[in-house]
Amino acid sequence: MSAPLLRVRDLCVSFPARRGRAPVRAVDQVSFDIAPGQTLGLVGESGSGKTTTGRAILQLQAASSGSVQLLGRELTAMSGRDLRAMRRHMQFVLQNPYSSLHPRMTVANTLAEPLAVHRSVPRHAIPERVAELMTLVGMDPAVVNRYPHEFSGGQRQRIVIARALAVNPDFVVCDEPVSALDVRTQAQIVDLLQHLQARLGLSYLFIAHDLAVVRAVAHRVAVMYGGRIVELGNAAQVYENPAHPYTRNLLDAVPVVDPARQRALLAEAAADPDFRGREGEPGPCVFGTDHAATATAHWHDIAPGHGVSCRFWPPGAAPDSR
Amino acid sequence: MTDAPPPLLDVRGLTAAFGRAAPVVRDISFHVAPGEAVGFVGESGSGKSVTARAVLRLAPEGSPLVWGGQILYGGQDLLRLDEHAMRGIRGRRIAMVFQDPMSSLNPVMTVGAQIDDMLMQHMGLSRRAARRRTVDLLGLVGIRDPAMRADDHPHQFSGGMRQRVLIAIAVSCEPDLLIADEPTTALDVTVQAQILRLLMRLRRELGMALMLISHDFGVIAGMVERVHVMQGGEIVETGDVDALFAAPRHPYTRALLDAVPRLDARR
Numbered sequence: 001m002s003a004p005l006l007r008v009r010d011l012c013v014s015f016p017a018r019r020g021r022a023p024v025r026a027v028d029q030v031s032f033d034i035a036p037g038q039t040l041g042l043v044g045e046s047g048s049g050k051t052t053t054g055r056a057i058l059q060l061q062a063a064s065s066g067s068v069q070l071l072g073r074e075l076t077a078m079s080g081r082d083l084r085a086m087r088r089h090m091q092f093v094l095q096n097p098y099s100s101l102h103p104r105m106t107v108a109n110t111l112a113e114p115l116a117v118h119r120s121v122p123r124h125a126i127p128e129r130v131a132e133l134m135t136l137v138g139m140d141p142a143v144v145n146r147y148p149h150e151f152s153g154g155q156r157q158r159i160v161i162a163r164a165l166a167v168n169p170d171f172v173v174c175d176e177p178v179s180a181l182d183v184r185t186q187a188q189i190v191d192l193l194q195h196l197q198a199r200l201g202l203s204y205l206f207i208a209h210d211l212a213v214v215r216a217v218a219h220r221v222a223v224m225y226g227g228r229i230v231e232l233g234n235a236a237q238v239y240e241n242p243a244h245p246y247t248r249n250l251l252d253a254v255p256v257v258d259p260a261r262q263r264a265l266l267a268e269a270a271a272d273p274d275f276r277g278r279e280g281e282p283g284p285c286v287f288g289t290d291h292a293a294t295a296t297a298h299w300h301d302i303a304p305g306h307g308v309s310c311r312f313w314p315p316g317a318a319p320d321s322r
Numbered sequence: 323m324t325d326a327p328p329p330l331l332d333v334r335g336l337t338a339a340f341g342r343a344a345p346v347v348r349d350i351s352f353h354v355a356p357g358e359a360v361g362f363v364g365e366s367g368s369g370k371s372v373t374a375r376a377v378l379r380l381a382p383e384g385s386p387l388v389w390g391g392q393i394l395y396g397g398q399d400l401l402r403l404d405e406h407a408m409r410g411i412r413g414r415r416i417a418m419v420f421q422d423p424m425s426s427l428n429p430v431m432t433v434g435a436q437i438d439d440m441l442m443q444h445m446g447l448s449r450r451a452a453r454r455r456t457v458d459l460l461g462l463v464g465i466r467d468p469a470m471r472a473d474d475h476p477h478q479f480s481g482g483m484r485q486r487v488l489i490a491i492a493v494s495c496e497p498d499l500l501i502a503d504e505p506t507t508a509l510d511v512t513v514q515a516q517i518l519r520l521l522m523r524l525r526r527e528l529g530m531a532l533m534l535i536s537h538d539f540g541v542i543a544g545m546v547e548r549v550h551v552m553q554g555g556e557i558v559e560t561g562d563v564d565a566l567f568a569a570p571r572h573p574y575t576r577a578l579l580d581a582v583p584r585l586d587a588r589r
Contacts, residue, residue, distance in 0.1 A: 045510040046481065153366065182365040182537045184581040209510045212583035239585060253512040255540030257582045259563045262544030266519050 003072070004033035005203045006057070006171055011066035013049075013056050026052045028227035030066070032220075034171070037197065039204040041218030041235070043211050043250065049227040050207045054173040057205065058090055059083060070171060088118050091164035095176035097156035101148040107134075107159055108144040114166040133162040138192060154185035158192065165196065175207045190216055212254045215239065220305075223247045233306030243308040329353035330498055330531050331377065331416075335391035338372050347372050348555045349391070354499060359525060359532040361542035361563070363578060364552035370535050373552070374503045377533075378412050414444055417492040419485070421504040426488055427476040433487050434460075434472025437494060444495050459490040464520060482513035486520065493524055500525075501533045506541060518545060540582045543567065551575045 013027040027049045034040045044050045055061035057068050059075050068075045070090060078086065094100045101110060111130045115121055121129050131141035137158040148156055157177065164172055174193065178186040194217060196202060208214050214221060214235075221238040223231040223246065231244040242248045256262045301307045331354040339345040347369040354360050364370045372387070379400060381387040393400040400411065420426055428436055434456050441452040453472070460468035463486040476484055485505060492500055502521065506514035522545065525532050534545050542549060542563070549566050551559040551574065559572040570576045 045512055183539070183583070184365060184577060186583065187581040210583070211511075212585050215583065215585055250512060251585060253510075253515040254585055255511075255515075255518075255538070255543060255582075257540050257543055257567065257579060257584065259543045259567050262540075264544075266515075266522055266544045 005036045005071065006034040006205075007067070007069040008032050008053075008057060009067040009069075011053065011056055011068060012064045013052050013061060014064045025227050027056060027063075030224075030227075030229055032222055032229065032232060034203045034205065035219075036170070036203055037201045038219040039197065039206050039217050041211075041214030041221040042205060042207045042224060043209065043214055043221060044224035045209055045250075048224040050224050051175055053224070054092070054175050054205055054207055058087075058092055058173055088120070088167045089169050090171045090173070091167065091169040092173040092175065093157070093160050093164050093177045096180050097153055097160050098148075098180075100160055101156055103148055106145050106147055110148075110159065111144070111163055111166055114163060118167045120167050129166070133166055136165065136196070137162045152185075153181050154188060157181065157185075157189050161189075161192065161196070165200070168200075169202070171203045171205070173205045173207070176209070177206070178213060179208065179210070186213065193217060210254065211239070211250050223250065228309060230310065231308045233303070237303060237306040241303075241306075243302055243306070244310050327355055330356045330358075330395070332394040333373075333377070333391070334394070336373065336376060336393065337388075337390035338369075338376050339388045341388070346555050347376065350552075350555075350557050351391075352550055352557065352560070354531050354533060356498065357525075357529050357531055358548070359534060359546040361546035361549040362533065362535045362552055363537065363539055363542055363549060365537050365578075367554075368552040369555040370552045371503055374418070374501050374533060374535050377499075377501060378416055378418055379408055380412075380418075413440075413492075413497075414495045415497055416499045416501065417495065417497040418501040418503065419488050419492045419505045421507050424476065424481070424484060427484060429476055432473050432475055433479070437472075437487075437491055440491060441494060455494070459494055460487070462493075462524070463487070463490040464516075465490075480513075481509050482516060485509065485513075485517055489517075489520060489524070493528060493530070496528055497530060499531045499533065501535070503535045504537070505534075507536070507538075514541070521545065537578075538582060539567070539579050551578070 009031045011027055011030040012025065014023040014025050017024050030053055032040060042050045042053065052061060056063045063076050066076070070086060073086065075083070075086060108130050111133055112126050115126050115129055116123070130144055134141040134144060139155065139158055139162070148159070151159065177193070178189050181189060190213070193204065197204065204217070206214060206217050218235050221233060221235050222229045223238070223244065225246050231238060231242065231247045238247060239251070242251060256265060299307055299309050333353065334351050335349050336347055336351070337345050337349055338347040350373065352360070362370045362373065375381065376389060377393055377400065389401050391401070395411065395416070400408065403411070427433070434453065437456040437459060438449060438452040441447045441455055442449065447455060456472055457468045460472060465471050465483060465486055479487060505521070506517050509517065518541065521532065524530065532546070534542060536542055546563055549561060549563050550557045551572060553574050559566065559570065559575045566575065567579065570579055
């Protein structure tokens with residue numbers, strides 16, 4: 001196996017809490033690798049720490065501890081010029097294409113800015129590169145002098161992707177890149193991201209709350225809950241053989257495009273499992289025990305490349321009380 | 323064909339336009355029977371939200387809408403009612419839940435006080451009776467410790483809990499028809515499933531009809547009996563939900579169905 005492009009080890013991010021309370025561990029001991037040209041899907045609910053993980057990797061959020069290595073270089077120890085130089089290799093695409101484009105900047109200026117900042121191409125070559133980027137994301141270069149409000153949500157997201165690709169990155173964090181879009185536009189943007197990956201050899205961290213959205217893009221999938229990764233495996237392992245009850249819960253929540261089956265699913269009187277506590281606090285463990293149980297659960301490798309963190313693993317065994 | 327019961331809502335030739343611009347909804351007709359659930363599926367700009375709002379004569383922010391056609395409800399044409407009479411319908415007989423649960427609540431009032439106020443105004447309840455009913459309603463929509471949570475402010479609720487609060491407000495006057503416009507679009511999938519279950523249960527317990535609007539066929543699938551597919555301001559396909567999912571006739575319907583992300587999709 002080739003060396004990973006991105007290597008994250010024991011990453012922790014804490015936020016100070018109200019006086020007298022312990023800090024909130026938004027990201028807790030997160031570890032994973034992403035190979036060149038591959039996608040890791042990071043899935044979890046609001047508040048699970050997936051966005052903070054993405055921000056901490058990009059050094060937009062300081063890590064409390066742990067290591068983030070991109071292309072073999074440790075990012076957490078870097079600052080200033082060194083870090084700026086590394087930013088050329090890592091870019092991001094956010095959820096809301098309405099707020100992530102400057103409303104008073106034309107598309108041409110939006111795409112030219114990163115090129116100028118990173119001096120990726122000589123000034124006179126910028127217009128040509130901007131046109132090339134537009135074509136790359138399936139847009140007509142003739143519209144570069146328009147403003148964001150003149151485009152649909154899907155077109156805006158294409159522009160956001162073009163901006164991320166302007167500096168030829170190796171790695172892109174896509175944070176819920178399609179969840180604000182219509183389903184048909186979602187499918188088009190997912191296709192575009194896959195096409196760009198095949199053509200440019202990009203690696204993605206693809207963050208989403210919906211396992212179905214990640215299905216088509218991810219080579220590997222990490223499921224996050226309460227700041228921790230509770231299951232990590234190849235896509236086929238996680239989707240076909242989910243080991244953690246929380247993963248199964250996320251899979252069960254995906255609507256089925258079959259009225260009879262979906263009616264039956266909704267009719268199941270199943271008391272809605274409440275995985276979350278009050279806002280901002282980790283909820284109870286999936287087994288109804290307290291969160292501390294999850295926090296002390298050990299990592300079990302259940303197949304090559306597939307692991308789970310669960311106090312009750314293997315099923316039927318006595319709970320791991322360490 | 324047997325005689326169907328008279329519809330609760332009978333919309334005939336509805337047209338809506340912003341000022342003199344081209345209509346955003348063009349000559350659409352549909353009906354909703356008492357207790358029936360009807361889905362409207364389409365993308366941004368298809369006119370589905372304008373249709374939903376037209377029933378309550380709610381124009382999107384600050385834009386004058388021109389309506390044409392008829393919206394018959396209980397023998398009256400809602401498009402011809404004066405504003406005072408319309409207020410008797412809106413919220414009481416026909417209620418609505420919107421996509422964004424945060425912007426629909428007042429951030430500086432407790433959730434309970436907002437529901438109390440509405441019950442006092444709409445139902446003429448005393449403050450004390452209103453609070454009793456508020457606590458009942460919060461319990462009905464699955465909020466734990468409703469008496470205590472009534473004194474919390476909206477920011478103390480998660481997105482899903484806020485949507486439950488809005489549903490509680492919507493059903494507080496036991497409406498005949500609930501219009502839910504993308505009620506789960508801003509929510510996690512897990513929470514979406516809970517909200518859909520809640521809507522199903524309330525529909526059954528309160529005997530309300532439901533108009534469910536979404537861009538996502540997955541959301542509509544288990545929830546409704548009939549579906550209207552909207553594109554460019556028109557209804558392009560209508561059908562019984564099982565038949566329409568099994569054999570969509572319009573290419574646009576097929577495209578929307580194919581776009582729903584599935585767990586069995588292979589790379």
